[in-house]
Amino acid sequence: MNNKQPLIDIKNIKKSFKTDRQDLLVLDNLNLQLEDGEIVALLGKSGSGKSTLLRIIGGLVKPTSGEVLIRGEEVRGPVPGLAMVFQSFALLPWITVLQNVELGLEAQGIAKNERRARALKAIDMVGLDGFESAYPKELSGGMRQRVGLARALVIDPDILLMDEPFSALDVLTADNLRGDLIDLWNSKETNIKNILLVTHNIEEAVLLADRIIVFGPSPKNIRAEVKVDLPQPRQDDETKFRKLVDHIYTLMTMPDETTYGYGLKIIDLGYRLPKVEVSEVTGFMDMMKEDEYRDRKVDLPELADEFSMEIDDLFPITEILEILRFARVSQGDIELSPAGRTFADADILERKKIFAKNLLNHVPLARHIRRVLDERPGHRASEDRFLRELEDYLSEEAAEETLETVIEWGRYAEIFAYDYNNGQLSLENPN
Numbered sequence: 001m002n003n004k005q006p007l008i009d010i011k012n013i014k015k016s017f018k019t020d021r022q023d024l025l026v027l028d029n030l031n032l033q034l035e036d037g038e039i040v041a042l043l044g045k046s047g048s049g050k051s052t053l054l055r056i057i058g059g060l061v062k063p064t065s066g067e068v069l070i071r072g073e074e075v076r077g078p079v080p081g082l083a084m085v086f087q088s089f090a091l092l093p094w095i096t097v098l099q100n101v102e103l104g105l106e107a108q109g110i111a112k113n114e115r116r117a118r119a120l121k122a123i124d125m126v127g128l129d130g131f132e133s134a135y136p137k138e139l140s141g142g143m144r145q146r147v148g149l150a151r152a153l154v155i156d157p158d159i160l161l162m163d164e165p166f167s168a169l170d171v172l173t174a175d176n177l178r179g180d181l182i183d184l185w186n187s188k189e190t191n192i193k194n195i196l197l198v199t200h201n202i203e204e205a206v207l208l209a210d211r212i213i214v215f216g217p218s219p220k221n222i223r224a225e226v227k228v229d230l231p232q233p234r235q236d237d238e239t240k241f242r243k244l245v246d247h248i249y250t251l252m253t254m255p256d257e258t259t260y261g262y263g264l265k266i267i268d269l270g271y272r273l274p275k276v277e278v279s280e281v282t283g284f285m286d287m288m289k290e291d292e293y294r295d296r297k298v299d300l301p302e303l304a305d306e307f308s309m310e311i312d313d314l315f316p317i318t319e320i321l322e323i324l325r326f327a328r329v330s331q332g333d334i335e336l337s338p339a340g341r342t343f344a345d346a347d348i349l350e351r352k353k354i355f356a357k358n359l360l361n362h363v364p365l366a367r368h369i370r371r372v373l374d375e376r377p378g379h380r381a382s383e384d385r386f387l388r389e390l391e392d393y394l395s396e397e398a399a400e401e402t403l404e405t406v407i408e409w410g411r412y413a414e415i416f417a418y419d420y421n422n423g424q425l426s427l428e429n430p431n
Helices: 050-057 099-105 111-123 142-152 169-189 202-208 239-252 280-287 302-307 311-322 338-345 348-362 364-375 383-390 396-413
Strands: 006-017 023-034 038-043 065-070 083-087 160-163 196-198 211-215 222-227 328-331 333-336 380-382 417-419 424-426
Touching: 006 050, 023 050, 038 050, 038 202, 050 065, 050 160, 050 196, 050 239, 083 099, 083 142, 083 211, 099 142, 111 142, 111 383, 142 169, 169 202, 202 239, 211 239, 239 302, 280 311, 280 333, 280 338, 280 396, 302 311, 302 333, 302 348, 328 380, 333 338, 338 348, 364 380, 364 383, 364 396, 364 424, 380 383, 383 396, 383 424, 396 417
Parallel strands: 038 196, 038 211, 083 160, 160 196
Antiparallel strands: 006 023, 006 065, 211 222, 328 333, 380 424, 417 424
């Protein structure tokens, strides 16, 4: 029996954020243990609670209930020996690379000579020697992120938390930095014993992690745990690598409580809709109607590779296609439905009619807006009226985003009109 204490022990973590109208539950009784000597990836769609959990572990956000133990001690604020790297570089533009890296040590009261020596060593480890006197504006995005990594390494942490650190970078730069991170980890030049990485990139998780925690829709967070038993360095074109990627796509497209039967996604009025523009839907459908895709189930990883799409680009589109009954998604595959094929083959005007019909039939918010406008004598209503209703279900930000999305869909389908200047919805244009 293994009685070894985990490095990080996450126990029954629950987190909700208070709004004016409700408590928004993000994490619900989440349990997870992280050990010495492993890289763990938290993988999931945007809004699934990954970054919130990372900030709770780092002592930046307090949980509503539950506790996080690091080295057996409960986290109640900033954690000694823990460093974080964020998606945004967050460098001070008026000081040099060396001074940016020294900042954390200066805040700790470390003597100038010592912090200078440690900063130079960290800069050297991330491959930026020669740029110590450069200012952030002189650096590329990848070099700025290296400064962020050096700033984390300089405090000699044993735990490194990384929140989508490569997502703002171009593909080649991100690949280069991932390789450098693995080299640094394998070199044992640092004191780091655990790396916890938040990502929405499946290939990135498989490339870097020893263990992948797959998050489902918030607040039912952990959907699966996947052990990555592949030696480093890993090649993304190897058969075992691709099989693991396919397996994770399958896990991430498992039916949830809004899905009934095969690909029939039922939503209610307060459902947080994916932020997808009509042009993205029509563009995707144009791709799917090509002969190589239209009459078969298509592997989602295949589509992602073919069209250079990450899951935060791909999954919102496939979700709205499910909602509108234009496609069925299951076991990591997507297939156009008969309605989807009809839509894909239609001309512009016919597409609008099909979209309008399916929008009213399957998106309760769109149907509700149209019904209110039909029933009012002047056939007009303020967007604020619907926003207040949505805030009974969603955060203020999510409510605004959802309403904005439905308004765009409704205008395209010509089921209602919208005046941006006064925030009024009406039936002025539709017949």
